[in-house]
Amino acid sequence: MDRDETGTLDEALLRLHRTGPEFEDWLSNHGPMAVEALVRHGEGARVHRWLDGYARRLEERPGRYDRITEENREERLGDPRYLADWAVYFEERLAERPWREVLAAWWPRLLPGIAAAATHPVIRVGHAVRVLLRDGENEPRRAELAHGLGYWAARHQPLPVGVVPLPAPVGAGHALRAVPPVADRSGGIRHRLAQLSEVPAWVEPGTVAPDGVPERLDELVRGATGYYASHAHGQPVMLVHAATAPNAVRRTLPALPRELWPASLLWAWSASAAVVAAYAPADGPHRPPDAAGVTGEELFARAAAHGDEHAIKLVDTVLDVAADRAGDPLPLGAGLRAVELIEPVS
Numbered sequence: 001m002d003r004d005e006t007g008t009l010d011e012a013l014l015r016l017h018r019t020g021p022e023f024e025d026w027l028s029n030h031g032p033m034a035v036e037a038l039v040r041h042g043e044g045a046r047v048h049r050w051l052d053g054y055a056r057r058l059e060e061r062p063g064r065y066d067r068i069t070e071e072n073r074e075e076r077l078g079d080p081r082y083l084a085d086w087a088v089y090f091e092e093r094l095a096e097r098p099w100r101e102v103l104a105a106w107w108p109r110l111l112p113g114i115a116a117a118a119t120h121p122v123i124r125v126g127h128a129v130r131v132l133l134r135d136g137e138n139e140p141r142r143a144e145l146a147h148g149l150g151y152w153a154a155r156h157q158p159l160p161v162g163v164v165p166l167p168a169p170v171g172a173g174h175a176l177r178a179v180p181p182v183a184d185r186s187g188g189i190r191h192r193l194a195q196l197s198e199v200p201a202w203v204e205p206g207t208v209a210p211d212g213v214p215e216r217l218d219e220l221v222r223g224a225t226g227y228y229a230s231h232a233h234g235q236p237v238m239l240v241h242a243a244t245a246p247n248a249v250r251r252t253l254p255a256l257p258r259e260l261w262p263a264s265l266l267w268a269w270s271a272s273a274a275v276v277a278a279y280a281p282a283d284g285p286h287r288p289p290d291a292a293g294v295t296g297e298e299l300f301a302r303a304a305a306h307g308d309e310h311a312i313k314l315v316d317t318v319l320d321v322a323a324d325r326a327g328d329p330l331p332l333g334a335g336l337r338a339v340e341l342i343e344p345v346s
Contacts, residue, residue, distance in 0.1 A: 006135050008044045009036060012051055013140040019058040021083060021121075021151040028120035029058055030309035032144055036127045037316035042297075043304040050307065053345065064088070078113065078156035087150030094142045099132060104257050106149060111267040113156030118189045118238070119245035119271050121152030123313070126248025129255050157190075159270045160198045172216075172223030172269075175202040176242070177231075179273045181280045189238060192278035199270045199277070205262075213261040217250040217268060218324060222331065224272050225321050228314065229288035229334040234281030236341035240314045242275040243334070247317040289340065291332035296322050299335045307345030314338040 012035040021029050031054055035047050065081045068089035076082050093102045103125075114122050125148035131141050182195040208216055224243035232239050246268035253261060291299075296319045303315035314335060321331040 005039050005044045008047050009039045009131065010138065010140040012039075012047050013144050015051060015055070016058075017140070017143055017147060018061055019055065020061045021087075021124075021147065021154075022117070023057055023059045026080075026117065028117055030120070030313070031055070031058065032147070033120075033124055033127045034309040034312045036131060037312050038304060040130075041300045041304075041316065041319065043300070046304055053307075054309070073153075077109075077153055078116075080154050083151070083154045085150075086153040087147050090146035090149045090153075091143060094146050099137060099142055099145055100255055103129070103145070103149075103252075103255055104260065106153075107252075107256055107260055108263060110149070110152050110156065111263060112158045113152065114245065114249075114267045114271045115159045115193055115274055116152050116155035116157045119241045119248075119275065121148055121155060122271070123241070123244050123248040124148035124151060126251040129252045133255060157193070159193070159267070159274055160196060172202060172220040173226045174223075175200075176223055176227045176273065176276050177285075179276045179280070181282075182277050185278065189275075189278055193274055196274055196277060199273050202269050202273070203265055205266060208262055208265060210258040210261040213265045214250070214253060216265055217246060217253065218321075220265075220269060220272060221247045221250055221317065222321050222324075225318055225331045225334040226288075227276065229330055229337050230285035231276075231281055232334070232337045232341055233283075233286055235279040236338060237310050238279045239275060240310045240338065242272045242279075244313050244317050245271040245275070247320060250320075288330060288333040289336040291329040291336055294329075294332050294336065296332065299332055299339075302339050303335065306339050306342070308342045311335075311338045311342045311344075 013032060016031045019029060023029060031051060035051060038044065038047050038050065062084045064084050066085060068076055068082060068085045125145065128141065128145040128148050132145065179200055182192050184195060185192055203216060221243060224246060228239055228243055249264050249268040253264060300315050300319060303311045315338060318331045318335040
């Protein structure tokens with residue numbers, strides 16, 4: 001991003017930091033993620049107009065409840081009463097230490113709760129880290145990382161790690177299609193994820209060395225976008241996160257010590273598989289859209305004009321996959337499916 005684009009993003013983040021991480025009970029504030037993607041893909045001119053409309057749905061940043069300290073932080077992990085206090089805690093830590101050190105210290109503590117708030121906190125952290133790695137740090141960007149980590153800590157929701165091997169899965173996409181659905185899918189994601197006692201294992205602990213983690217994460221994100229292209233009709237909004245959550249882990253990987261990479265792969269798989277278990281369509285796959293002749297630039301322009309934050313995020317992830325899979329139309333088909341099925345912003 002050039003200086004004008006990064007300035008637009010920083011202005012948008014400052015606006016968004018006056019709002020809370022949730023609204024209307026516990027819907028996640030997607031603003032920071034969406035504006036980062038818009039600016040990243042050359043749609044910075046839309047940002048403030050888009051934000052003007054989106055901000056009408058948001059609520060003010062919640063008030064403080066009680067201070068998070070080194071002594072009480074473990075007992076307050078996963079307690080949403082401390083939404084504001086956790087953000088302040090990380091703002092203080094990031095003022096004291098380099099952001100990579102703070103991230104490395106907290107990443108292994110937060111990873112088992114990757115399902116927090118339907119995986120939105122880890123996705124928000126992934127967008128924040130992408131900016132810090134590519135464009136450098138300043139106060140709004142450090143604050144965004146603090147807000148993402150704080151949201152994750154306050155909504156921390158543990159998932160079971162993969163313990164039951166899948167029946168001879170070939171590739172991440174096949175593994176996702178083999179994940180059994182939860183029994184009762186009548187409620188929201190918290191109700192559905194609460195039914196998970198175990199997540200099938202695509203990658204077993206100790207079987208992938210750090211050097212092999214980036215490639216396996218890339219495979220997982222590719223598999224999840226392919227799954228979305230054929231299965232999004234099950235729930236086109238929620239199934240977005242089966243792809244965007246592991247991609248957030250992939251984006252964060254270069255900022256982490258290598259010894260944390262294998263666990264990152266395991267929990268990224270658990271998050272993706274859990275979303276699929278919660279929202280896999282009952283009628284099986286549909287034919288993916290034909291994306292022949294569609295360019296990534298054209299697809300993101302469609303998502304930006306569509307305006308829905310989930311479509312923007314999904315296409316942002318699709319373009320990461322497409323960049324590594326030149327000539328493969330399936331990832332772009334996933335983006336087309338999101339724009340087709342998710343209700344556009346009027």
